Amino acid sequence: MLSQYRGIAPKGQLELLKILGSKLSGRSILHVNSTKAGGGVAELLHRIMPIMNGMGLEGRWEVIEGDNRFFDITKKIHNALQGNPEKFTGEMWDYHFEINRKNAANLDLDAEFVFIHDPQPVPLIKFRKNGHWIWRCHIDMSSPQPDVADRVMGYASQYEAGIFSVAKFALLMPLPEFIVLPSIDPLSDKNRELTAAEIDEVARKFDIPSDRPMVLQVSRFDRFKDPIGVIKAYRMVKKYNDCILVLAGSPARDDPEGEEVLSEVQNFSEGDPDIRILLLPPFSDKEINALQRLATIVLQKSLKEGFGLTVSEAMWKGKPVIGGAVGGIPHQIVHGVNGFLVYSEEGAAFRIRQFLNNIEMLNRMGDAAREYVRNNFLITRQVGDYLSICLGVENAGKTVIEIG
Numbered sequence: 001m002l003s004q005y006r007g008i009a010p011k012g013q014l015e016l017l018k019i020l021g022s023k024l025s026g027r028s029i030l031h032v033n034s035t036k037a038g039g040g041v042a043e044l045l046h047r048i049m050p051i052m053n054g055m056g057l058e059g060r061w062e063v064i065e066g067d068n069r070f071f072d073i074t075k076k077i078h079n080a081l082q083g084n085p086e087k088f089t090g091e092m093w094d095y096h097f098e099i100n101r102k103n104a105a106n107l108d109l110d111a112e113f114v115f116i117h118d119p120q121p122v123p124l125i126k127f128r129k130n131g132h133w134i135w136r137c138h139i140d141m142s143s144p145q146p147d148v149a150d151r152v153m154g155y156a157s158q159y160e161a162g163i164f165s166v167a168k169f170a171l172l173m174p175l176p177e178f179i180v181l182p183s184i185d186p187l188s189d190k191n192r193e194l195t196a197a198e199i200d201e202v203a204r205k206f207d208i209p210s211d212r213p214m215v216l217q218v219s220r221f222d223r224f225k226d227p228i229g230v231i232k233a234y235r236m237v238k239k240y241n242d243c244i245l246v247l248a249g250s251p252a253r254d255d256p257e258g259e260e261v262l263s264e265v266q267n268f269s270e271g272d273p274d275i276r277i278l279l280l281p282p283f284s285d286k287e288i289n290a291l292q293r294l295a296t297i298v299l300q301k302s303l304k305e306g307f308g309l310t311v312s313e314a315m316w317k318g319k320p321v322i323g324g325a326v327g328g329i330p331h332q333i334v335h336g337v338n339g340f341l342v343y344s345e346e347g348a349a350f351r352i353r354q355f356l357n358n359i360e361m362l363n364r365m366g367d368a369a370r371e372y373v374r375n376n377f378l379i380t381r382q383v384g385d386y387l388s389i390c391l392g393v394e395n396a397g398k399t400v401i402e403i404g
Contacts, residue, residue, distance in 0.1 A: 001054025030111035037282035038252025189285035202290035216295035236349035315369035
């Protein structure tokens with residue numbers, strides 16, 4: 001499995017994975033989250049699990065089940081942890097726990113290392129029987145609603161370790177905390193090289209003209225992704241530069257607000273034939289890949305963000321990205337080197353026009369973007385981080401942990 005990454009991932013990352021794989025060969029690792037499709041967590045797990053199993057580990061992935069009420073509550077928890085005020089009742093928290101209790105009775109949680117992803121299944125720690133349990137938080141908890149943070153941390157503090165995407169996302173916890181930057185898989189359908197015929201097929205499918213610049217944002221239809229702000233920025237640009245705008249995203253099972261936001265975006269863009277609003281089915285990876293390669297300019301104008309891996313996805317295709325200066329986006333975009341960070345619709349419009357009017361700069365920064373991802377955001381590095389944490393948790397208290 002690792003041999004497929006030779007010549008793509010840095011050699012040092014592959015050598016470290018060989019060492020870690022030999023240390024953990026045959027060990028069981030379980031990941032639990034709230035959906036198999038939609039959103040970055042599910043996408044990462046779809047790629048991580050085959051790599052772990054290909055290294056001789058016994059990897060499994062379980063998904064908790066819930067009804068609309070449960071996912072409405074967990075969406076509110078997600079929003080509140082990212083700083084959006086939400087009202088909660090004791091009954092809502094009881095329901096959150098009860099759904100996790102039912103899932104604990106139905107899921108096989110027996111593994112030597114258990115990674116629980118995000119707030120939806122965090123109460124599962126109450127039903128732990130064995131193994132080393134680690135909570136993996138993918139969202140920005142730098143300024144959470146205090147009462148919600150207290151509830152979630154009441155569960156999270158019972159794990160053996162916590163993992164956050166960047167240091168500023170983390171809350172102080174009475175247990176070891178680790179920082180693991182998310183990653184992309186360069187061999188996945190979303191990131192592999194495409195033939196000209198494959199790209200042309202997608203362009204025809206979505207009526208993307210070849211003779212006009214294309215501005216693209218790929219993300220769930222979520223207010224924190226600011227799709228309305230992207231349209232406003234595009235309209236400022238359109239006064240001076242002819243271009244089209246494509247907003248593309250897939251629904252997420254655990255995001256009940258998605259349909260409402262999509263409707264708002266469709267209504268706001270109505271009447272403009274140069275705006276394409278694409279609701280793609282889950283696993284439209286080749287289509288997203290082609291759209292990113294067809295794009296002249298890629299945006300990720302988030303107002304709040306977990307990490308925002310769509311940035312690295314586009315950068316891997318040699319596209320400098322214009323992104324909101326929030327969440328994990330500044331860890332991917334080096335301002336003025338491989339993209340631009342912006343703070344407003346006006347700022348986004350200015351940077352779009354700057355690229356459209358200076359293609360040489362756009363290409364130069366695109367080359368820098370791809371190399372930055374190669375060295376920092378490929379999945380080989382993230383798998384190594386996870387396996388290193390497994391060894392660290394297992395050997396907690398030892399003065400020296402041998403990995404070589």
